[in-house]
Amino acid sequence: MPGSPGRVVVVRADASRRMGTGHVLRGLTLAGALRDLGAAVRVVCRAHPGHLMERIAAEGFPVAGLPAPAAGDDSWLGASEPTDAEETIAALAGARPDWLIVDHYALGAAWEQALRPHVGAILAVDDLADRPHTCDALLDANLHPDPEARYDGLVPDGCRLLCGPWFAPLRPEYAAARRRRGGPRAGPVRRVLVFYGGSDASNETARALRVLSRPPFRAMGVDVVVGANHPDPAGIAALAAARPNITLHGPRPHLADLMAAADVALGAGGVSVWERATLGLPSLLTVTAANQAAQVARLEETGAVWSLGPVEAVTDDALADTMAALCDDTDARAGQAAAAFRLTDGRGAARVAEALCPDPDRALTARPATPADAALYFRWLNDPETRRQAFQTQPVPWAIHAPWFAAALEASDRWMRVAETPAGVPVGQVRLDRAAHGGIVSFGLDPLFRGRGWGPRLLHMARETWAGEARQSQPQPESRPQPLHGFVRPDNAASLRSFRRAGFVEAASRHPDAPAGSIDMVWTPPDPAQQEAPA
Incomplete structure (x- = not known):
């Protein structure tokens, strides 16, 4: 198996009718990405009402159930923190996992300290930043x-x-749907997706259906997803039956196909915001829990969503008015879709898995860059270390990057490739520009993958392409292959080391396009005329 066979990971997360299903579903997504790398994953969760243990087992993960909360205990955890720690240790049954992933608002440093002697390392999943942790790694996908x-x-x-939406743990179907789409959507609103999370305690789904049954919206197609812990599925079914052009869905492994088909989504501000962003789906959100408020406000500031505000302030008329405004404003929807599409690429779970189970011998492949990679390149371009080592150190605005990237993809004299792991995680980019005095190569690695010795591997990809072109483009017998150059700042020791390990040497004669003060590293492909023909 690829990756790190023999690694054992345990996920501690809960679901309930009160807290929803997001923590467990996020844990299952991480579990799937780790399983893809060869790890064995188990799940530990408490038997709250609405616990989802059947769903966990159905996805192929062994699950250990902690005792149900005592009668009258309506706390978030359903036990004291020390008791939960003791019960979790017992659920490990003497095994010592390499990683323990804990995703729970009610568990913090004391619980982690109690588990520390029984595990190799701890990843805490948090998005509140409201309590101490004694963890080895922390995941917060919030913006x-x-x-x-x-x-x-x-x-x-x-x-x-591991911070930011690029680490948001989403199922691989979202990244696959993003790649098929190629860019954010535009055009009229013909289909709406309604999903307010696994619980929807205030039944915003019913409100959405009442509004979408009004005459201005009645002709639109609607997909409605009812979560596993919804309080009134029968009432939703009755509302759906009274409206044409509607499809009712129960709990599903993912919503990637429904999001890809939709033109607008109505939903809450939970983990699904990153699923919708991955596909550039314009969204009208209701803040259904206090911990969503700051996140939704920041998303609205970036132009990536429209917000109705807290659930207590939302009325049917307010939803109808805002929905009508969103449907009527094509430019606003297009702008929102583009802003959301730049936030993440749907590969967060695989990135986290790579961080927990790195493998320096991981196979890499290269694919052509596409328009959907504009946000990925923008993230790499403005990485602080990349800017520090660049010849122009100022951050590059999106307004400059976007048209440059679009033109670069169309340029016939430019070769751009994204290197990926077998799981489809982009690890870096390599670019080759064809010039009058030889080729110019540049590369960059994602911060997550620096230090693995992969820079020379990206440069070898460019070398092989340049050598192949040299073999095919010798117009005269006396002509010689053109060299391949790379320009490096003298203080960029890591990049210089990569070029040297890839067979480049300092040029005796500088390329005319070499920036002032740079070191010009050069590699010349073998001369086909001097190579012995095969027998």
Whole structure:
């Protein structure tokens, strides 16, 4: 098996009618990505009403159930933190997993410290930054201007922070649907997706159906997804039966196909915001829980969603008016879709799995860059270390990057490739520009994959392409292959090391396009005229 066979991972997460299903579903997504790398994954969860243990087992993961909360205990955890720690240790049954993933708002440093002697390392999944952790890594997929600073003083020194929407753990179907789509959507609103999460305690689904049954929206096709812990599925079924052009869905493994078919989504501000963003789906959100408020406000500031505000303030008329405005404003929808599409690419779960189970010998493949990669390149381009080592160190605005990237994809003298793991995680990019005095190669690695020695592998991809072109384009017997150049800042030791390991040497004669003060590294392909013909 690829990756890290023999690794054992345990996920501790709960679902209930009160807390919803997001924590368990997020844990299952991470579990699937780790299983794809060869890890054996088990799940531990408490037997709350609406616990989803059958769903966990149906997805092929062994599950250990902790005792149900005592009668009258309506706390989030359903037990004291020390009791939960003792019961979780017992559920490990003497095994010592390599990683323990804990995704629970009611568990923090004390619980993690109690589990520490029984596990190899701990990944805490958090999005509140409201309590200390004693973890080895922390995952917070929320959008925040300085996400790592949120955890100053809350995590130990050396804790690896996996922060931001690019680490949002989504099922692989979303990234696949994004790649098929190629870019954010545009055009009129013909189909609407309604999904307010696994629980929808305030029954916003019913409100959405009442509004969509009004004359301005009645001709639209509607997909309605009723979560596993919805309080009134029969009432939703009755509303759906009274309206034409509607399809009612029960709990599903994913909504990627429904999101790909929709033109607008009505939903809540939970983990599904990243699923919709991956596909560039314009969204009208209701804040159904207090912990969603800050996140939805930041998303609205970026132009990636429209928000109705907290559920207590939402009325049928307010939803109808805002929905009508969104449907009438094609430019606003297109702008929202583009802003959302830039936030993430749907590969977050695989990135987290790579962080927990790295393999320096992982096979890499290269694919052509596509328009859907514009946001990925933008993220790499503005990575702080990339800017520090660039010849122009200022951040690049999207308004400059977007048209440059579109033109670069169309340029006949430019070769652009994205290197990926077998799981489809982009690890970096390599670019080859054909010039009058030889080719120019540049590369960059995703911060997650630096230090694995993969820079030379990306440069070898460019070398092989350049050498292949040299073999096919020798117009005269006396002509010689053109060299391949790379320009590096003298203080960029890692990049210089990569070029040297890929067979490049410092050029005796500088390329005329070499930036001032750069080191010009060069590689010349073998001369086909001097190579012995095969027997």
